[in-house]
Each structure stands twice: as structure tokens, then as C-alpha cells.
Amino acid sequence: MITKMKKLTFLVYHKEYETFLDQIRELGVVHIVEKQWGEMDDTLQQFMQKRALYKSMLQSMYNLAEKQPEETVNTELAIDALVKSYEDLQERIQDLNQQLPVVGKDIAQMEVWGNFDWTSVRRLEDAGWYVQFYTCPERDYDETWAEQYNTIIVKENGGHLYFVTVTPEPVGLDIEPLRLPSLSLSELNSKKAEMEEALLQTTAELKAFCKAHYRTFESGNEQLQGDIDLLKVKLNSEEMAEGAVVLLEGWIPEDQEADVKKLLDDSGVYYEIRKATKEDNAPIKLKNNAFVRMYEVLTKMYGMPDYAEFDPTPILAPFFSLFFAFCMGDAGYGLVLIIFGFILKKKLSKSLRGMMNLVITLGIFTAIFGAILGTFFGVSLFDVELPEGMKQFMIVGKIGETTYDKQMLLALIIGVIHISIAMTVKAIGETVRYGFKESLSAWGWLLLVVGFICTGGLSFFEVISKDVSTWAFIVIGGIAAIGIYLLNNIHRNVFVNIGAGVWDTYNMATGLMGDILSYIRLYALGLAGGMLGGVFNQLAFMVNDAAGPALGWLFCGLILLFGHSLNIAMSCLSAFVHPLRLTFVEYFKNSGYDGKGEAYKPFTVVKKQIN
Template sequence: MIVPMFKYSYLVFHAEYTGFLEHLKELGVVHIVEHQEEPSLEMQELYRHISDLSKTIKGLKNRKKGVPQPTERLSAKSGEELSQRIDQIHEKLELLHQKQSALLKEEKLSEPWGEFSLDNLSRLEEATNLSFRFLVCPIRKFEQSWIEKYPIYNISDAAGYRYFVLIDDGTLYAQFLEEAAQIDEVGRPTTELADIRKKIQEVQNQIRELNKELDLIAFYGYELLNDYKLSLEDQLNNLNVKHQTIEEAEGKVRLVEGWVPADKAVYLEKWLDQQNIYYIKEEASREEKPPILLKNNSYARLFEPVGKLFSLPAYGELDLTPFFAPFFMMFFGFCLGDAGYGLLFIIIATLLKRKAEKSQKTLLSLVQWLGIATVLFGAITGTLFGIQLSNLSIPWLSRIREMFLNNDQMFTLSLILGGIQILFGMILKGINQIKQNGFAYSLATWGWFLLITSFGIFYMMDKQNPEASIMWNLPHQIITGIALLGIFVFNNPKRNVFINIGLGIWDAYNMITGVIGDLLSYIRLFALGLSSAILGLVFNQLAFELKPDIPVLGVIITLLILLIGHGINIFMSGLGSFVHPLRLTFVEFYKNAGFIGGGKEYKPFQKIR
């Protein structure tokens, strides 16, 4: 259900404003009304900082998984100091990686010339008045005759090129160029290869040290950084409240407006009266779009995250979470439909819940319920890890073999469940319309519900007793007439009869085609369940047919195929078993239930911990 809200308007003297906000935060029950959609520049900067910090924390969390635990300890005492240090490290690493890239490129260019002293080479050139030309050409174009004619010395061959030096007296190089136009002169290295490699080693050592520091932070700095992030979010929360505050009486009075759940209103009012703060209390209306706080039992609460994937309900309408929860669970089991897979879900979720965080336990509890539904439908169809129990020659199974539903019966069951959910959605739509606008606005919905259910009931009665001609007897004609009046005449009390009839015809076309299409969508429940069972059966056959006759190896290969095959089937079928019930809920069920949605989550102004 949606918790009722009250709107409070507080008038606070400017000198008491800061203290008032601190007390309001400690109470933690007021959702501040937002008058300004655009955040201030300071808030935008904080948003960016928090976003960057979140990425940093996520990166460090992933980094922690791949490295051994360091023996050193952190020197930083605060999250802010640590955050600044991380930024410095990332800047240094970026510069060092750029420097390393440039040095590696320089090493690649110098490597073919080998190790030599640039100083000795320069002194030799000065003493002899000769110059050394560093030349390169493709190996296939290098002619051995050049070595006989000119003072050429081969240095190395690399990547299809020959690197060589020609000793030039001032005329030889020009003469050589006339004969060997295909050669290229390259600039001599400016740094000796040994020095380049030494610099690369130094840079790599610096990178290694900085990465070690990041590893240290990843292991021991998470709490500090997370606390710092929470403090920034708390600061942002304060700024937002001040940004949404309206100044009155030339800034001497501050107007703060907020929403408070009805069950917490007494607690708030008691404090306001103690502080002698003037306030106005108003009941929430749909037009003001109050925030949405859901309150459901422990079972339905598990499915609230599923509903939030689409949208929260609008204020004033029904919360559909407790109504779609049993259907969603049932449809998941229908689609997966293997008792063995369901048992795995239950066992794994139960084991993980023991050490899971509080926020994760809700999800794992949901997995347990989905596993129970899968076991139930696996038992109905007689499917266990892809094995069709009805085909096994086990004596005790012969007594329950006839209880297993075959494919035709499962096909029919999918349509029956679909019809039930669609009709249930219509009931909820009618209740919603009564709740929001009054009974007169729900007559068309009840008319359609009455028409469909009466036709279904009288059709089945007619099938049971064909000679009685029950289908079009007087009671059914009266019921049909009442239903048609609601559909075509009284569908909207604000319009005249003729407009209602015209729009009723159009709505009838949409309704008939829509309901048929919606009903056919539920056939996919059967199709997904069938495909899951077939895939499990195929992997079982592959595992036992492809195993070699070697005893030990045969068992290992069989187990591998079974594990990999059923793992793939659980993943693919499990994904489909979640997505398709999601679609049936958000499209077929929500449409027939008249779901509006668009609600904004209740987020009270409170200290972020």
C-alpha cells in the first residue's frame, strides 16, 4: 500500500534557520518539496565530485580482488586527504605512462643501431674530419657490391630492413646516393640505448611504486573514502534543502515545505510544538504529486524492487506490488519449470544469506521464493534436471505418473493463468477508479468484467448441459444488457449519451483486440518452460552419448558436459524466466489494471550514514 502523506509548511526566523535544519535532519522524516529543478553551481560541482569519487571507490574495490594483501599501513588519516592523494597518483601515472610510451618508441628506433658511445663517435668524427651516415633500406634492395665500393658497415637487420653506416668524407655520400636512390638516411640516436633503457626502468619502477600505493589504498582506504563520500552526499543534501527554501519578508523569514508520512506526523508535530515553530498542515492531493512510500508485508516487500524497475505508482492509486507478486513468482516457476534448478536456487540463496549484507538479503529471499515456484512447477510437469520423470521405470513413480501435466495441459494452463490475471487486473482497475474518481467512473470497467466473466461462466455451463440452451437464456441476457449499458452508455458521467456510445464503440474495438492479444502473450509461459525442459534433456543426452568408453575419463567428460550444459541452460532460461514475467506484469497486467505510475520515491531529509 501507499502510505498517506501530509504536507507541512514551516515558517522559520532567519536566525534560527540553520539550527532548525539540523534538528529536522536528526528527525529524518521530512521529504523536502523541491521548488527549484536546476541545481546551483556549488551543487553541480558536488555532484561531479561525488560521481568521480564513486567511480574511484568502485575501481579500488575491483582492484582489491586481484592483488595480495599489503603489509604496509596507510598514512592518510581522512578520506579527503586520501581522495586528493589518489587524484595525484592518477595524474602522475598518466604522465609516467606517456613518458614510458615515448621512451619505448625511442628505444625501438635506437635498438637496431645497438650499443655505442655517442661521445666517442663525436670525438672520432672531429679527429678524422669524417661523418657517419646512419642509413636504412629494405633488405631485398640492398646490394652487396656497395660494401666493396664504399666504406659501409652493416649494423643489424630488423623487420625486413637493413641498418648500416656509411663513413663519409664529404663526397662519398652524394656519390652513393646517385647509385642507391632507394636508401633513406635516418637521424642518429640522440640518447644512448643503455641510457634509454635505464630511463625506462626508472619510469617503470615509479609506476610500480605508485601502483603499490594504490593497492595499499584499495585494501585499507575503502572505509575512509566511503565515509568521505557519505559526508559529501550529506553536504549536498544540506545545500539542496537551502536551495529549495523560499525567502519571505525580505529574507527575514524562511519558508520550508515538506512531505511527512501520516504514521510519523505525530512524532514531528510533538517536536514542532516543543520548539514553538509555526507550521501549516495539509492533506496531500494527487495534483501536488507527493512522494511515494510503500508499506507492504514481508512477502510483498520482496517484490518492491521489481515494481520500481518500471515505475512507482502515482499518489492516490493502488500499489500493485502485493497483487502482481504471486503472479510474478508463479510465472517465473512456469517458465523455468525444473524442480532441480529450483532446488539449486533455494540452496545457493540460503547459503549466501548467512554471510550476505542486509541489503542483499532481500534479493536472496526473492531468489528463494522464485526457487520454490520453480520446484512447484517442476513437480507439476515431472522435470528434474532435464529428466522427464514420467519416462523413468521406477515403481513408486507409477502411482503419481498420471498426475504430471503434459504439454497440452500446460498450454491450457498458461492461457487460464493469463485470463485470471487479466480479469484480476480489471477488478483492480475498477477499484482504482472508484478510489480516485468515484463509482460512476468505473462502470465501463465493471461492464467489461461482467461481460467477459458471464460469457465464460454461461459458456461452460452450456458445454456441461447442451440441451438446456443456457448460453442465451433470460438471466444471461439481463446480465449482458447491464454490462453493455455500463460499456456504451454510462462509461463517462460527464459526457452526453451519444458521445459515450460513439467512444464506447471505439473502446470496444480496442478492448476486444487488446484482450485477445494480451491473452495470447501468456502462451510464451508455456513456450519458455518447454524450451527449458528440451534444452535440459538435450544436454543430458549429449553428456551420456558423447562420453568415451574409458572409465575415468568418460565420467569426467560426462560431468563436464552436464555442468556446462545445465549451467548455460540455467543462465539462459533463468534470464528468460525473469524477463518475460516482467513483461507480462508491466505490459499486460499494468495495462488492464489501469496503472498510471510516475511516482517519485520518498527520500527524507536526514543524516546520510
């Protein structure tokens, strides 16, 4: 549900403004209304640029610290100095990484000529003999060069000749002489070894630096975030009475009103408090029980509701769990998720433990629903020896004498229920926001769809007679048609309403059927996962029979472990993505959910979050 909010308006004497901001910041419950009084000032712009830099550096430092930084915080160190040291180490590593390939290229060039001393070559030049280095294809080499220029072939490699000339003066061959590195091969190898050692030492130094100073840097980043929040609040303030007083607006949760009033009364600040209305763009704070709270992250992925909308999370939570379990479709995989969740819950950081609670919950749903679908690690439970009392709860096989699968029908029934709830939410939501008269079209479509489905179901199971169902269809259709075609907008001409109703009918006829058929993906994904698990089982035991008793069980176990691990990973991915699509597309579209609300973010002291 959405927490009720109240609007606060402050008038603060300018000399007391800084103290007042510190007080409400310490209280940490006031969401400041952001206004655009002008462009961002230079200080805030610099702080925002710093925060972007710090955020990137923190992520890199955390990874370099191997996700295990020391918990000590050195308040005497300046953050700018830490940034400079970090950047110097990174720059040195970057330079070494750039120089190593150059040295490697020089080594590759000198390896052809061997390890000679450049000092000897220079002594020959001082004595009047020029040594020049050449290479050319073997077919282009002229044998007369040996007599004319004292050529000495050093090496033949890949159809090319490498040779030198020793002459009293530079020669003028048709090919350009080579420009070799100024260091010998042994010197280049030594230089490369030194650079590699320097790279290892600098990298180790950087990792030690990140481990030792990550928390200090994190603390500085939190302080910077607090300064940014404070500057934003000041920019969102309006000076009045020639700067004598400052106007500030904000929102507080209704249950925090007493604490805020006490603070304001003690501070002597003039203020006004009023309830938020449907027209207000009040920030959204979700308030749900422990089960529903785990699924709030999915709602936030799409967007927070408007203040006048309903919180979709209480409906999203059970249906997403059901959809996930249907897509997984295997009780054994559900047990794996439960065990996996409990193990990681003990090892992961506090911020990620909530996600593990969600994994465990989804595992429980999968284990229960997988047992109902009759699959356990790819094995059909309906075909093994189990008590008949257990098998009667399993939904397997075909519907009577037809070729239709019971699980496929179950997926369609779930889709009909889900969309019917969405249409009900839309009708109620429009009534709350705009009034009953403005929502007659939504109520008409709800009556038509849900009424026809219920009447058809009762008639199919022979609860009511055909005559009663016929009259029920006529009455329901007639009443619904009034809202759909005549009263869909009471402020418009009736003929315009009829045209709009016909257009809505076209959209509903084409869209609604497609939406319902989309839920078959639940059945298809569950069936695919179960079949793939069964294939791995067959393959494993075929190898077991073929390999014999010695190696058979080893290979069988490896295939089962690899196969089911792969199947669980793929099933989890599809079981998350497709239920999310059914929620974000089919449900939200039919419930009229916009998700354009602003999240409640109180002005408070930034608190440290341990990773």
C-alpha cells in the first residue's frame, strides 16, 4: 500500500536557516520538493562531477580489493589526496602496459639479428667502416652485393634474407636500410623483465592501497553526497521579503507527523501542514508486509505508482511467484533454490540478503507447484509408485477424451483471472481518481468480460441451465453496452461515444485475446524445462549402462550434475523474464497502471552501507 503523505511549508528566518536545515536533516523524514529556480550553480556542478568520479572509482577499488576491503576509516586523510595517489598508480600501470608491447616488438625485431653489442658497431664507424642492416625477399637478393658491399647474410626466415653491409661509406641499394632499436637483445630482454616486475609490484601496491583506503574513500563519498543534498535543498529554497525569510516545501509520511511537529514547535519556525490530495504530486513510500516487501524491487523496476494510484505490489507478489513456479515447473529445482538461497544468505552482504529471501520464497513456491505439476528433477512423479492420495492432487495428462493438456488449460485460467483482476483494479482506480460517472466504460468492460466468463463457466459445468445462461448473457451484454457505447464519456455527444465505443471494442477484441494467449508461455516454459530435465536423465543412464559399473556411475553423476545445473540456470532466467513481461505488459496495461510516481527520498544524513 501507499503511505499517506502530508505537505509541509516552512518559513524560516534567514539567519536560522542553516541550523534549521541541520535539524531536519538529522530527523531524516522530510522529502524536499525540488524546484527549478535557475541553472545549477558552479559548486553543485563540481560536486556532481566529483560524485560521478567517486562512484566509478569506488566500484573499481572494491573489485581491486577483491571485495574484501579493510573496515578501518582514516579521517585524517584528505579524499583529494587519495584520489591523486590512486590515479598516479593507475597511470603508472597504464604506462607500463603501453610500453611493454613496444619493447616486445623491439625484441621480436632484434631476435633475427641475435645478441650483438652496439658498442662494437660504433667503434667500426669511428674507424671508417659503416654497418647497415637490410632485409629483402630471397628472390630479390643480388649475389654481386657480396663483392661490392661486403654483405654478410645473418639469417634466412620465411623466404626473406636478413643481411648487413660493411663499407667505407654508406651504400645506395634500392632498398631502405632498417632502423633497429638502440639497445641490444639482452638489454631489451632485461628491460622487459624489469617492466614486468614493476607492473606486478605496482598492481600489488594498487590492490593494497584499495584494501587499506576503500572505507576511507567511501566515507568521503558519503560526506560529498551529504553536501550535494544540502546544496540541492538550498537551491530549492525561495528567498522572500528581500531575503529576510526563506520558503521551503516538503513532504512527510503521516505517521511521522508528531515527531516533525515537535521539532518545528521547538525551533520556533512558522509552518503549515496539510493532507496530500489526489492532484498533488506527492512522493511515494510503499508500506507492505514482509512477504510483499520482497517484491517491491519489481515494482520499482517498472516505476513507482502515482499518489492517486494503487500500489500494484500486493497483487504482483503472489502472481509473480505463481508464474515463476509454473515456468520452473519442477519440485526438485525448487528445493535447489531453497538450499542455494540459505547458503548465500549467510555469505552475502546485508544489502543482498533480502534478495536471498526472495530466492527462498520463489523456491518454496516452485517446490509446491512443481509437485502439483508432477515433476521432480525431470522425473514424472505421476509415473512412479506414490500413494494415490498424492497423485489426485497432481495436474497432469489430457482433459477427458480431448487432446488438450490440463496444464495448458490451467495456464489460460490463470491468465483470465489475472487479467480480470487487472480490469477490476482499473475500474476501481478510475472511480477513486475521477468518480463513478467518469469510469462507466471501465465498469462496462469489466462487467462484460467477467460476467460472460462466469456465466459461461457456470453453464459449462451445468450449474445453470442454457435458458438462464442465455438471458444472463443478454442482460449482462445490454447493461455493459450502455457503459461502453453510450456513457463512456458523459461530456461528449452520444454519437461520438458510440464511435469511441466501437474503437474500444476493436482494441479489446484484438488485444484481450492476445493477452490471454500470452499466458500459454507459462505452460510452454514449464513443459520445456521438464522435457530437457528428462532428456538429461535418459542420457545419463544410457551412458551408465554403456560404460559399465566402474565408470558408469561416475559419468552418470557428472552428466546429471552438469545437465540439471544448466537446466536450472536457463529455467531461472526464463522464469524471471517471462513472468516479468506478463506483469509489465499484460497486467499493467489492463489495469491502467502508469508507474510515473516519484519515490520518497527524505533529506537525511547519508549512512554508510557495508558491502
